[in-house]
Structure formats: structure tokens, C-alpha cells
Amino acid sequence: MQRMAGGKRQKRNRKAGAGRGGDAADRQLKERWKEFRYVLQLSDAEAQVLGRYHGALSNGAARFAETYYNYLFDNPATANALYAYERGGGDVGDLVRAELNQLLALLTPEMEESHEPYAVAGNRHLQAGIEPLWILGGYRLYLEHLRDLIAALDIEDGDRRLLEAALHKRLFQVMGMAMEACWEARLAQVAAERDQAVEARGRIEAMLGNIPQILWSVDVSSGQVVYASPATHKLCEAPVEGPIPCFEQTHEEDRERLSAAWQSALDGGQATEVVRIRPRGTDPAEERWYQISFYPFAVRRRVNRIDALMEDVTEQQEALSRLEHLATTDELTELANRTLWYDRVNQAISRCRRNETTKVVLMLLDLDHFKVVNDTLGHPAGDELLRQVARRLQSALRDSDTLARLGGDEFAVLMPAVDDARRAGERVARKILECFKEPYWFEGEELFFSTSIGIAVYPDHGADTDTLLSRADIAMYRAKRGDQGYAFYERGSDSGSANQLQVSGQLRYALERNEFELYYQPKVSLRGERLAGAEALLRWRHPQEGLVPPARFLHIAEQIG
Structure with a gap:
């Protein structure tokens, strides 16, 4: 039974030793067994004495079995291994009996020709989790047990010396073979684990080489990259040596932010930056966006390693740019919209x-009688004219100025950081008016129209954007009544503007309520003293104020159409 169990284990050992070459290891053990038998062979006299006292030495087997069992469980290291062996389905009793049978075989005059029974002994203990040190301890116990038996024998001194010599040789043979087998099995196990590790590393390398993300790890003490995934070498032109691969390929404006993120990781904080990098083998114009994250690993609050992840986020960045463009740009004219213009005005005021x-100078302008053009030629014509106006206005401004379309035919200009507000405002206002002296074109037709500009200045006319824009609007309506085409806000003009807003609101409902009256004023020819025609005059009969003077409402009616 013991041989059968040993044979099964031996097959498993050979399988486990495949990493070193199972057949080669078995041949090596076989040769080593021959060497042991040759070096430690018994003389004829030693064999004869061993044969005579075989029975007497075998009588203490039961007592030694108990001693060996207690030895194994008295030591915590071997006891824990044996408990685990039992939990895994092993039988410690079978293990002890098999070992006892193996030791009793030492007492026979003739040894096994095959090395396998003795090699199995080492493997059996190793599989049970018993380290070689404790196996050697078991052989020492057995030697002491045999010495006690010999001491109790009535034996001549010459035979005693021969018997002790024979037992020492047999014990060293078996013990040496068991240790050799144990080490071979351990080496096979290490080789198998190494092969598994190499295979696992290969799978990981293949996986990392197949994903687009780039991974690397840096030893902080040396500043050297200790690992870089295959994708790193595809992206970087230079060898991956410094703590940040592809740093020289990073856009110059982004390097400072990337270095600051690395320093933050050195200080123990996770850091992420999005930067532009030119991939290996591409033109400088073909930069792509990469998100780089640094993850520090600290021991006792000291960062000794930083792991990093780099991912191509070009598509996400472009999508964000498109969304930002849509959120801050007027779709028709490609100018800044109200949201972006307000934000830049607030920033300019803060500075x-x-x-x-x-x-800070703010200008508000709209196109005079644009509604007539829009209603006559249609909205496509109005849209095209607004685009032409936007291009001309943009050419009249500085690069630092912001031109925006607030809606309809209303445009706004921001001039930040101006030293002489009135002089700069007048200069730009005149340049804007020049944009309307040449005709605009739509489908081969010349179109002329003008604009009116209202100007407000921070901090002279207000402390916030809404106030400044409201007062620029008041100044714009003053400009419509003047002949310059532009006007600065003047204190005290708010009341007139409030009255204008009130009249404008009431006019919108006057037509629906039939409040307008038409008067005809005759035109007489002085030469023939006869009626030459009539002039139609529009008058507004207000339900509370009565007949409203033309000067109060006609210019407003013309503006709102």
C-alpha cells in the first residue's frame, strides 16, 4: 500500500518537476543513489551483524512511532503543517506508518536496488508541508532510538562497533536520498512557479500591449522608470529613462503644468493633467491630447514609488471644445455670444x-432700420448681411477687443485695459461708422444702412456689467437722435430713456387698439393758387394723455418698426 501511494506521489512529483525536466531529474536521483550505495556500502561483517540483530532492533518500532508522532506535533511549525495536511484530506497516521516502515527497512541486510522508495520519503514530507530541517530531526530521533536499543543488547564490543557502523551507513544512505529527493522536488516546484510567473508576465505584457493606455512606474529614490508598458515605446521617441516619458515631446506651454503635477505626486497627492504630446514619427502639427495621472505609493508616509497612467483623450477634448464653442459662440456670425462676452467683461472689470x-469701455450698437431689410428681402438676406457686418466690424477692432452678437441685429464691443477711455472710444466708434459707408451686397443688389453706437465706461458709468450695458443702451438711443452716430452715456439721461421705454411699450399695442389717426394736410401751389396734393400725417390719440405730440413718438416708432 505504501509503495502504491509512493508511486502516485512520485508521478505527481515528476509532473511538478517538468519545469526542470522530470525524466532528467529522475535519472540524476538514480545516479545519486548508486553513489550513496557505493560510498556507504556495508562490509560483509557489518551485513552479517545487522542480520543477526535485525529482530532485536525491530522490537521497539511501536515505541518509536509514538515518539515520532509526538515530535511532529510538539513543534508548532510541523504541527501547523500537519493540521493543514489533514484539512486537505491527508492522514497523519498513514504518514507516520509509512515513515516507520521506511525506517524499519534500514535494518535489513539487503537494501532496495531502486531509489524510488527513499526518494518518495522526502517528497511525502514535503507535500505534507514539513520542511527538510524537521525531516533531519526525525532521522536524529531514530538514530538515538537505535543507540538506546543497542545499549540494551548483550553484545560483544566488536559486534557493537560493527552494528553501529552499519546503522550509520544505512541511515546516511536513506537520509541523503530523502534530502536529495526533497531538494529536487523543491527545485522542480520553484521552476514550475517561475514558469508560471513568466507565463503570467507574458499574458500581462500581451494585455498591456493590446490596450491603448500607457502605464509606467518610477522608483522615486533613483528617478528611473522600473516598468513601462509596450505602448510607451510606440509613443516616445527617446528611450524611456526619466520619470516622465515623452516629456520633450510635450507641448512647451504644457510642460510647467505637467512638472507641477509630478511634484504634487512626490509630495504624496494624486495628480492629473491634460497635455498635448506629439506622437513618435509625426509632424509637430499632429499633436494629440493625453491625460496623465500620477498615483504615489508611500510607505510610512514616504513616497518611494509613483505609478502613472497616460491615456489619449483627443476625441474627448475635441468634443469638449466643440461644446464650449457652441456654448460661447454665436452660430450665425461665429462671434462671441452674450455668455462669453459677459464673462470677458467681468474678467476685464476684475483686472x-x-x-x-x-x-474698461463697453459699446452697444444696432443696425438702423434693419427690420425693414429683413422684412423686405427675407431672413436669408438678413442673415447674410449680419455675417458681412460682423466681418467688417471685426476688422475695425484690436486683437485684444471682443466683438459679440448679443442677438438680432444687436452687437457689443469690449475694450479692456484702456488708458484714455473717451479718446479710445471715439476712435473705435468712428472706425465702426466707417464700416457702413460702403454698400453691402446681397444677390447683386447694393444695400445701405447705418448704425448707432452707445458707449459706457467702467468705473465712470457703473460698477458691474449689467449697469454698464444698460447705460450703453441709453447712450445708443441718444445716438439715434443725434447726428454723430455715437454717444457716451451722460448722467441725467436715464429719465428720458425711461420715458422712451414707456412710450415704446405703449406703441406696440396702439395699432391693435386703433389709437392711431390719419390727418391729411393739403399742399397748395402758389403759382396757380390751386391744390397740388396732400401730406398724410400720423397722429396718436392716447387713451389717457390725449393727442400725443409727434416729436414724442414718431422717432421711436421708426426705430421699432
Whole structure:
């Protein structure tokens, strides 16, 4: 039974030793067994004495079995291994009996020709989790047990010496073979684990080489990259040596932010930056966006390794740019929209608060009688004319100025950080008016129209964007009544503007309520003293104020159409 169990285990050992070459290991053990038998062979006299006292030495087998069992369980290391062996389905009793039978075989005059029974002994203990040190301890116990038996024998001194010599040789043979087998099995196990590790590493390398993300790890003490995934070498032109691969390929404007993120990781904080990098083998114009994240690994609050992840986020960045463009750009004219313009005005006012020597100029303008053009030629014509106006206005401004379309035919201009607000405002206003002296074109037709510009200045006319825009609007309506085409906000003009807003609101409902009256004023020819025609005059009979003077409402009616 013991041989059968040993044979099964031996097959498993050979399988486990495949990493070193199972057949080669078995041949090596076989040769080693021959060497042991040759070096430690018994003389004829030793064999004869061993044969005579075989029975007497075998009588203490039961007592030694108990001693060996207690030895195994008295030591915590071997006891824990044996408990685990039992939980895995092993029988410690069978293990002890098999070992006892193996040791009793030492007492026979003739040894097994095959090395396998003795090699199995080492493997059997190794599989049970018993380290070689404790196996050696078991052989020492058995030697002491045999010495006690010999001491109790009535034996001549010459035979005693021969018997002790024979037992020492047999014990060293078997013990040496067991240790050799144990080490071979351990080496096979290590080789198998190494092969598994190499295979696992290969799978991981293949996986990392197949994903687009780039991974690397840096030893902080040396500043060297200790691992870089295959994709890193595809992206970087230079060898991956420094803590940040492809740093030299990073856009120059982004390097400072990337270095700051690395420093943050060195200080123990996770850091992420999105930067532009030119991939290996591409033109400088073909930069792509990469998100780089640094993850510090610290031991006792000291960062000793930083792991990093780099991912191509070009598509996400382009999508965000498109969304930002849609959110801040007027779709028709490609100018800044109200949201972006307001944001830039607020930023300009904040900077001006920190630098009180400069001012901010806001301009509001709309196109005079544009509604007539729109209604006559249609909205496609109006859209095309607005695009032409936007291009001309843009050419009249500085690069630092912001032109926006607020809606309809209403445009706004921001001039930040201006030293002389009135002089700069007048200069730009005149340049804008020049944009309307040449005709505009639609489908081969010349179109002429003008604009009116209202100007407000921070901090002279208001402390916030809404106030400044409202007062620029008031100034714009003053400009419509003047002949310059532009006007600065003047204090005290708010009341007139409030009255204008009130009249404008009431006019919108006057037609529906039949409040307008038409008067005809005759035109007489002085030469023939006869009636030459009549002039139609529109008058407004207000339900509370009565007949409203033409000067109060006609210019407003013309503006709102």
C-alpha cells in the first residue's frame, strides 16, 4: 500500500518537476543513489551483524512511532503543517506508518536496488508541508532510538562497533536520498512557479500591449522608470529613462503644468493633467491630447514609488471644445455670444479693479432700420448681411477687443485695459461708422444702412456689467437722435430713456387698439393758387394723455418698426 501511494506521489512529483525536466531529474536521483550505495556500502561483517540483530532492533518500532508522532506535533511549525495536511484530506497516521516502515527497512541486510522508495520519503514530507530541517530531526530521533536499543543488547564490543557502523551507513544512505529527493522536488516546484510567473508576465505584457493606455512606474529614490508598458515605446521617441516619458515631446506651454503635477505626486497627492504630446514619427502639427495621472505609493508616509497612467483623450477634448464653442459662440456670425462676452467683461472689470490706472469701455450698437431689410428681402438676406457686418466690424477692432452678437441685429464691443477711455472710444466708434459707408451686397443688389453706437465706461458709468450695458443702451438711443452716430452715456439721461421705454411699450399695442389717426394736410401751389396734393400725417390719440405730440413718438416708432 505504501509503495502504491509512493508511486502516485512520485508521478505527481515528476509532473511538478517538468519545469526542470522530470525524466532528467529522475535519472540524476538514480545516479545519486548508486553513489550513496557505493560510498556507504556495508562490509560483509557489518551485513552479517545487522542480520543477526535485525529482530532485536525491530522490537521497539511501536515505541518509536509514538515518539515520532509526538515530535511532529510538539513543534508548532510541523504541527501547523500537519493540521493543514489533514484539512486537505491527508492522514497523519498513514504518514507516520509509512515513515516507520521506511525506517524499519534500514535494518535489513539487503537494501532496495531502486531509489524510488527513499526518494518518495522526502517528497511525502514535503507535500505534507514539513520542511527538510524537521525531516533531519526525525532521522536524529531514530538514530538515538537505535543507540538506546543497542545499549540494551548483550553484545560483544566488536559486534557493537560493527552494528553501529552499519546503522550509520544505512541511515546516511536513506537520509541523503530523502534530502536529495526533497531538494529536487523543491527545485522542480520553484521552476514550475517561475514558469508560471513568466507565463503570467507574458499574458500581462500581451494585455498591456493590446490596450491603448500607457502605464509606467518610477522608483522615486533613483528617478528611473522600473516598468513601462509596450505602448510607451510606440509613443516616445527617446528611450524611456526619466520619470516622465515623452516629456520633450510635450507641448512647451504644457510642460510647467505637467512638472507641477509630478511634484504634487512626490509630495504624496494624486495628480492629473491634460497635455498635448506629439506622437513618435509625426509632424509637430499632429499633436494629440493625453491625460496623465500620477498615483504615489508611500510607505510610512514616504513616497518611494509613483505609478502613472497616460491615456489619449483627443476625441474627448475635441468634443469638449466643440461644446464650449457652441456654448460661447454665436452660430450665425461665429462671434462671441452674450455668455462669453459677459464673462470677458467681468474678467476685464476684475483686472481693472486691481489696476486702477486703466478703464474698461463697453459699446452697444444696432443696425438702423434693419427690420425693414429683413422684412423686405427675407431672413436669408438678413442673415447674410449680419455675417458681412460682423466681418467688417471685426476688422475695425484690436486683437485684444471682443466683438459679440448679443442677438438680432444687436452687437457689443469690449475694450479692456484702456488708458484714455473717451479718446479710445471715439476712435473705435468712428472706425465702426466707417464700416457702413460702403454698400453691402446681397444677390447683386447694393444695400445701405447705418448704425448707432452707445458707449459706457467702467468705473465712470457703473460698477458691474449689467449697469454698464444698460447705460450703453441709453447712450445708443441718444445716438439715434443725434447726428454723430455715437454717444457716451451722460448722467441725467436715464429719465428720458425711461420715458422712451414707456412710450415704446405703449406703441406696440396702439395699432391693435386703433389709437392711431390719419390727418391729411393739403399742399397748395402758389403759382396757380390751386391744390397740388396732400401730406398724410400720423397722429396718436392716447387713451389717457390725449393727442400725443409727434416729436414724442414718431422717432421711436421708426426705430421699432
